[in-house]
Amino acid sequence: MKFWRRRADDIDEEISTHLAMAVADREQQGEPSEEARRAAKREFGNPLLVRETTRRVWIGEWVDHLLQDLSYAWRQIRRSPGFSLTVIATLALGLGATAAMFTVVERVLLQTLFYPEPQRLVLPAESGRRGDRESMPLPDIEEWQQREQSFEDIAFSNSAVGRSFLEGDAAAEQVGHYLVSTNLFSVLGVRPAMGRGFTYDGQKPFAHAGDEKTIVLSDAAWRDAFGGRKDILGRIVRISGQPYTVVGVMPRGFSFPWNSSRPQVWTAAHFDPSDDSRNALNALYKLYIPIARLKRGVSVAKADAELKVIQADVAKLYTDPYARNLVTSATVKPYGESLVKPEVRKALLALFGAAGVLWLIACVNVTGLLLARAAVRQREIAIRGALGASRGRIVRQLMLEGMILSTGGSLLGLALAVGLLKAFAHNLATQLKVKGAMPDGRVIAVLLALTIGSAVLSAMWPAVSSARAAIEPALRQGTGGQAGQSREQHRLRAALVVTQIALSLMLLVSCGLLLRTIYALRHAPLGFRTDHILVGSMAIPSYRFAGRDLTSDLYSPMLERVRALPGVEAATLMTEVPLGHTFNVTFSFSAQGNSADAVRKRDFRAQLRVVGPDAQKVFGFKLYKGRYFNEGDTAGSQGVVVVNRAFVKEFSQSNDPDKVMGERLMNLEKDRPAIVVGILDDSRQVSVAEQSQPEMEFYLPQLKPDxxxxxNVEGIAMDIVVRTDRPSASIVPEIKELMRRASPELANTEFVTMDQIVEDSYGNQQIMARLLIVFGCAALLLCLSGLYGLLTQLVAQRTREIGVRMALGADRGRVIWMVMRQAGRMLAAGALAGLALVYFTGKLVSGFLYGVGAYDLWTLAAISVLLLASGLAAAYLPARRAAAIDPMEALRTE
Amino acid sequence: MAKKESYKNRIELLQGTLDMLILQTLQWGPQHGYGIVQALRTRSGEVLQVETGSLYPALHRLERQGWVSSEWRQTESNQRARSYQITPAGKEQLLSDHSRWQQMVEAIAAVMQVSPAGGDE
Known part of the structure; x- marks a missing residue:
């Protein structure tokens, strides 16, 4: 391209020189300069046309040669479809895996936030004895705002309590509802696409008079609920029954917090006198999450250092030592970084690395294939050289062949990537919150870069080496197919195969370890049954039932009808099923004082669950001591609570259940204490890989609406859980119909099997294991095909030698042994190198393993045996072909 | 349209001859584009006026074929100009062009001679 431009400039200059000379000549002959210039121009003709025709002289040649080389390369590719298809398929495997992984990595790790200059957005957070605390009381935020010089401005937000429903034109829809400071949008740097947004006068960023009941809608909420109607501004909309005036609609693509799955709405936070307090006791809903914008040119590190100094003073303002200990320091982190959990980041990068290794194997394999091909074509290339083709031309032509092949490979790879993403859509959505991921322009650009990279990598070397080859010996050689190949090249190809084996072993071992992990997870004692259970998470606009008991009015009659369905063994209600991750409530004691016992109590956190009758029948929870809930527990009877063994351990600092049995833990309502009547065996409620957390269970029929x-718990979320022998496809429509009749909103309830919930809770390991199976198998396939290809070629080349050996008395067994020995050497070398690599990758994968060590001997041995056995099997075919050589014929061929 | 057509025709007519004329001019010494036009005009007694639209593509074509080489030089009037020089290959080409042209001229002349002369034979 540069070359062309230079040429064009050259011609331009030449033309202007020509004109200048003509003018000078005429002036010398006495013509006035103005006239001379005009005459010279007239004589010269059209300079643009001259330039174009002259330039075309050069471009024409270039394009011509390119087209010639292209058509030649295409002919070559068409002539050996088997070879070409192998190369394309190999590259497609490598590129497809890499492109799919890159798409995911890009979506999760490199996501571009919608906000301008997102690198200046930071999350400041207090930290202390119990780690980072992302939400904090308002006075601390104000202190920061006044003193921190690094912040341009600081805003804050808080999600509304419970579940919020936006009443649209047609139906109510669950939305993410956030109470925000009025300067939030200006800190984020985004203005509403329609309307003014909240007013902010630079004072306290709370709702002002006249702004108390205003709301800003996200684009999705506006479109979903109101069909994108233009007259939305100034209208009254209702959030869970409360009226708000719409003052803005945010632009499409905007969300805050970033990347939420639901449509969002924002209302201005109201100032309440209790906001001015640092009293931690009633501050449950009076804590805000700050977000700040750094001044231009200020680094995160500087802001962090500054905030730490300020926080030392802020902490002194806490009078309660317990509370002070939780806020002794502060940190500032980039907002973008906070959006991805560290373990997810690690898992993704590890998988990306694995895809990269697969890509490397594919490239190595293709290099081997092209090398072999170059050897076969040495004679042809020599003839071209003898006929006058320049070295550069030969290299370029071979590179073009590589380009065409890798373009084919990348197109196929792209299709493969789409397929992979489709196949893993469920895992991606549940584990990484990536929905509908498809390779986009950037991924395609990277894919192209990889294509060119791999084309250059794999076509260049053989091209250069064959262009360098001396012409004469190649021409003198007899038959084309067995043209001489130097020892050096053989050694190189063997080294490539060994590399592939080593890399494949590495991938396969990681894959094996994760499979062991999944196996261990599957066999982890969950503490409850998971088979034949259907779970429906009900999202009901509970505000419509204000003052009424949802359970007795809605849930229980419906549950009765579900129980009556044929095939239903048992059915129950539960605020959240174990491992559900839809609704999480933790319980903490509001102890006073700072004695060691009080601190322990205040640190204590327990999972809170409200269950309905028959929960044990559905899940088969095992009781360790005491009793579970029964019909005798009613709204009028003694309040009871059931805890688990982890609770006993944490609460009483001992394993003695009697220390907790009969204990009054809390009041169900005023003057109605609940005593512990039973202790459950431990079960995995949070994640399969995590030990049991302390848990408290309450009984639905005992709780009153007030x-x-x-x-805070029962009225917000409820799962319906059904134990049935019938397949979900047949029974779910019947259940849904019953639910729709109970309340139309319930018709949208999604049902999943408990087995699926357990599966999804395996987390990153599941998707890692599955992808690694794909990558590992692909790697194995590639390295076997590489080994097979090399041996086949070697046998073909040694036909004569083997013929002589057999003529001199070598039997077939010896010949087979000869070939197998060669394969065995390569396999052993590859396996050893691979085990050395495993030493390093072991450190990387150890964080993802459960129930198996990173250097698990059984896994290492099994994978090595698998690789050696399949390698020898691949080698046996060429070995048999070698043994089948007829000595007479072999000797006669030349 | 008609004008374009005639322009095209002239290029084609001239092509072989123009290359030869350029090479011949350069035989007398290195020259730049403008100089070649002037030289051809004076040598032909003001009859041949080479179009720049034909001259420059021809020069570059000759260069591409390796019959002339070029470099940027300072002229006497201190102007930077691209100067063309004939190469050994160009000289060979000129010789063969010249002889072919000679044959052509003789052949055409023979055809064009008035018929009585033919009748004499």
Missing amino acids: SSLYK
């Missing part, structure tokens, strides 16, 4: 437990 109790705080009802308001």
Whole structure:
């Protein structure tokens, strides 16, 4: 391209020189300069046309040669479809895996935030004895705002309590509802696409008079609920029954917090006198999450250092030593970084690395294939050289062949990537929150870069080496197919095969370890049954039932009808099933004082669950001591609570259940204490790989609508859980129909099997294991095909030698042994090198393993044996072909 | 349209001859494009006026074929100009062009001679 431009400039200059000379000549002959110039121009003709025709002289040649080389390369590719298809398929495997992984990595790790200059957005957070605390009381935020010089401005937000429903034109829809400071959008740097947004006068960023009941909608909420109607501004909309005036609609693509799955709405936070307090006791809903924008040119590190100094003073303002200990320091982190969990980042990078290794194997394999091909074509290339083709031309032509092949490979690879992403769509959505990931422009650009990279990598070397080859000996050689190949080249190809084996072993070992992990997870004692259970998570606009008992009015009658369905063994209600991750409530004691015992109590956190009758029948929870809930526990009877063994351990600092049995833990409502009547065996409630957490269970029929437990737990979320022998496809429509009749909103309830929930909770390991199976098998396939290809070629080349050996008395067994020995040497070398690599990757994968060590001997041995056995099997075919050589014929061929 | 056509025709007519004329001019010494036009005009007694639209593509074509080489030089009037020089290959080409042209001229002349002369034979 540069070359062309230079040429064009050259011609331009030549033309202007010509004109200048003509003018000078005429002036010398006495013509006035103006006239001379005009005459010279007239004489010269059209300079643009001259330039174009002259330039075309050069471009024409270039394009001509390119087209010639292209058509020649195409002919070559068409002539050996088997070879070409192998190369394309190999590259497609490598590129497809890499492109799919890159798509995911890009979506999760390199996501571009919608906000301008997102690198200046940071999350400041207090930290202390119990780690980082992302939400904090308002006075601390104000202190920061006044003193921190690095912040341009600081905003804050808080999600609304419970589940929020936006009443649209047609139906109510669950939305993410956030109470935000009025300067939030200006800190984020995004203005509403429609409307003014919240007003902010630079004072306290709370709702002002007249702004208390205003709302800003996200684009998705506006479109979903109101069909994108233009007259939305100024209208009254209702969030869970509360009226708000719409003052803005944010642009499409905007969300805050970033990347939420639901449509969002924002209302201005209201100032309440209790906001001015640092009192941690009633601050549960009075804590805000700050977000700040750094001044231009200020580094995160500087802001962090500055905030730490300020926080030392802020901490002194806490009078309660317990509370002070939780906020002794502060950190500032980039907002973008906070969006991806560290373990997810690690898992993704590890998988990306694995895809990269597969790509490397594919490239090595293709290099081997092209090398072999170059050897076969040495004679042809020599003839071209003898006929006058320049070295550069030969190299270019071979590179073009590589380009065409890798373009084919990348197109196929792209299709493969799409397929992979489709196949893993469920895992991606549940584990990485990546929905509908498809390779986009950037991925395609990277894919192209990889294509050119791999084309250059794999076509260049053989091209250069064969162009360098001396012409004469190649021409003198007899038959084309067995043209001489130097020892050096053989050694190189053997080294390539060994590399492939080593890399494949590495991938396969990682894959094996993760399979062992999944196996261990599957066999981890969950503490409850998971078979034949259907779970429906009900999202109901509970505000419509204000003052009424949802359980007795809605859930229980419906549950009765579900129980009556044929094939239903048992059915129950539960705020959240174990491993569910849809709704999480933790319980903490509101102890006073700072004695060691009080601190322990205040640190204590327990999972809170409200269960309905028959929960044990459905899940088969095992009781360790005491009793589970029964019909005798009613709204009027003694309040009871059931805890688990982890609770006993944490709460009483001992394993003695009697220390907890009969204990009054809390009040169900005023003056109605609940005593511990039973202790459950431990079960995995949070994740399969995590040990049991302390848990408290309450009984649904005991809770009244005015109790705080009802308001904060039962009235917000409820799962319906059904044990049935019938397949879900046949029974779910019947259940849904019953639910729709109970309340239309329930018709949208999604049902999943408990087995699926357990599967999804395996987390990153599941997707890692599955992808590694794909990558590992592909790697194995590639390295076997590489080994097979090399041996086949070697046998073909040694036909004569083998013939002589057999003529001199070598039997077939010896010949087979000869070939197998060669394969065995390569396999052993590759396996050893691979085990050395495993030493390093072991450190990388150890974090993802459960129930198996990174250097698990059984896995290493099994994978090595698998690789050696399949390698020898691949070698046996060429070995048999060698043994089948007829000595007479072999000797006669030349 | 008609004009374009005639322009095209002239290029084609001239092509072989123009290359030869350029090479011949360069035989007398290195020259730049403008100089070649002037030289051809004076040598032909003001009859041949080479179009720049034909001259420059021809020069570059000759260069591409390796019959002339070029470099940027300072002229007497201190102007930077691209100067063309004939190469050994160009000289060979000129010789063969010249002889072929000679044959052609003789052949055409023979055809074009008035018929009575033919009748004499």
